[in-house]
Amino acid sequence: MKHTAPIKLALVDDHKLFRKGLIGILEMMDKEYEIIFEAENGIDLQQKIQKDNQPDIILMDVNMPGMDGFDAVKWLVETYPLVNILVISMVEKEEQIVKMLKLGVKGYLYKDIEPNELKNALNSIVNKGYYYTDFITGKLIHSIQHPSELNETQDAFHLLNEREMEFLKFACTEMTYNEIAHKMFLSPKTIDGYRNALFEKLNVKSRVGLAMYAVKNGLVEISN
Amino acid sequence: MKHTAPIKLALVDDHKLFRKGLIGILEMMDKEYEIIFEAENGIDLQQKIQKDNQPDIILMDVNMPGMDGFDAVKWLVETYPLVNILVISMVEKEEQIVKMLKLGVKGYLYKDIEPNELKNALNSIVNKGYYYTDFITGKLIHSIQHPSELNETQDAFHLLNEREMEFLKFACTEMTYNEIAHKMFLSPKTIDGYRNALFEKLNVKSRVGLAMYAVKNGLVEISN
DNA sequence: ACTTATAAAGGGTTTTTTCCTGTTTTGTTT
DNA sequence: AAACAAAACAGGAAAAAACCCTTTATAAGT
Structure with a gap:
């Protein structure tokens, strides 16, 4: 652990109850994390993110009304290339995962993980710059070995x-x-x-x- | 507030992170609530619920792998008719809401509510036996005025x-x-x-x- | 002015779907 | 075994979908 200041986080998810729950989880484990803002979707994110107070990691949902996760990530990597993005989604379709990885996110988690794994992911992204589980790696390799569907559907x-x-x-x-x-x-x-x-x-x-x-x-x- | 003992709750939701978040939220506001068990789906619920330690309220998701919310609620009202069920779902389709209400749930919430509304809902169910927002009532009335689709789709x-x-x-x-x-x-x-x-x-x-x-x-x- | 590209439209044909009208077979009840 | 209901099957015809290849209009690019 080499960070001195708390890690600044932002949450993008359309379910308020989930956001609040996440905040509770994050606050419970040490005081390493600071949530600087929440957003309901991509558009909300664009309005709330600020140049002079960028989050270290953005926890991003994929399927949201308004601007969805894909467009939000695209916009983020163009506008704020230094921000790390960790996707937290209910969907585990290979297509969606690979698409997100291609866009440059630093990790992809499912919503049915242990709170502890979330902590691991956050720390891993801060220290190593990424967090990819074996499952994600597996999906990625499979998509390389079977590129057909993805290129059609691209x-x-x-x-x-x-x-x-x-x-x-x-x-x-x-x-x-x-x-x-x-x-x-x-x-x-x-x-x-x-x-x-x-x-x-x-x-x-x-x-x-x-x-x-x-x-x-x-x-x-x-x-x- | 006429209850003396803490209200016993059970959570049924396939997303662990959501469950943990919910627990965090519930623990944060006073110590009125006690989560006696969690379950990932209906089958898990059947195994974990016990005759001699029934929850007062079950917080139930609808769309889950394995046994979904509908079948779980059906089984519950037959087997544990005294248990109050509060649905927390991401889906706001009239069909689903009305179907759940017909099955006898005591409330229906969306996942993008304030933590405070959850508390209101829980207290309302304990004290009055139900919690229906105007929106739900509206859906219900609409379904009565336009029963065709539901009867066809029933x-x-x-x-x-x-x-x-x-x-x-x-x-x-x-x-x-x-x-x-x-x-x-x-x-x-x-x-x-x-x-x-x-x-x-x-x-x-x-x-x-x-x-x-x-x-x-x-x-x-x-x-x- | 001349290619190039593309959306729009047309003529004609084959296949599939859809909609009638029935009849036969099969299984279940009494 | 007779009666009955349900599932399976058919002939024929009209509508829609799918496929072929060609032509016009319009705008963009050179």
Whole structure:
């Protein structure tokens, strides 16, 4: 332990109860940590982070309303390249983990860990600059050995333009293509083109495949 | 405050970090609460709860691997009818809320509440037997005024038999009906019948509607 | 002014889905 | 064994989806 001042932390998570709980946990174990601010999502983070009082480590959730963890991390590494990011997520999909690691986060934890492991992770990041468990390393290696899926799926979000996203949402409903064409003020033949383009881009073969792809990648609301 | 002994609580949530955080929060505010056990899911709960040391209130998550919140609550109200259940969930879908209320839970909270509201909820349940916010009441009233969706969707799970569920899973892939028929060792015409039956039962009009219904109601895996 | 790229639109065809109408087979009850 | 219900199967037809290849308009880049 070579630090003299307390480690400055920031929390980004949309669940207030989780944030408060985390604060409780962190305060309980020694007084090494100081939470300088909390944020509910990426946008909130952008407003609250300050140049002259940067946190050492940001504990970041991934799935949040508003700006999600991916965009928040992208923005952070551009704007505050010195800040260490530790992701704490409920999701353990390889895709998401690898995506985050590629963006440059210093660690990835699940929410069902022991409080002690959180402490280890924080200390490891301060001292060594990273904290990767064997499980994460395993995922990473697997993704290197099987790059296909990831390269296909790679961005998915940035692969589709505004209009295609709009079409995709309609394609996930019970509307016929003719109805979609009418709603989008386009010819059915143009809709034909959109469908074929998305089949190609997303590597699917049917409208059901399209819809399932969309839900798998969180491209459409699954509300009601 | 008329209680003399501390209120006995139990936590059921699959995220250890959240449980520990919750414990921290609860311990911080006075010593009114005593956590007698934690569980990761419904099955874990069944093993850890004891007749001679029942909790006053069980804080219950909904979406958990293993036995989920619904089945856990069903089992609880049958086996331990005196135990009060307070749901703490990230999900605010009317369907889920109403379903839980029908099962007899005494309160429903979101995870992004203030720690203070949790305390209010716990005290309210001890003193008045329930804690329903205006938002929950609103959802409930809306569900009474618009019962259609809920009655259609009501059980969904118990509405479909084994074979229909199997068909539904295939229908959510890119297989054609002919291919599904072959895979299920049935005539394409029988598959026709399955499709029509599900269209009727689930009140959808197309295969995409079927697939979207399935994902919305968690009837199919959204893995990879 | 001339390529280049791209979104939009069209014509025509095949396959799949969807919707009717039924009949046969199978299992269960009485 | 007769009666009944449910599951399986069929013929035929209309609609929608999917695929082919071609053309126009429009803007951007050189």
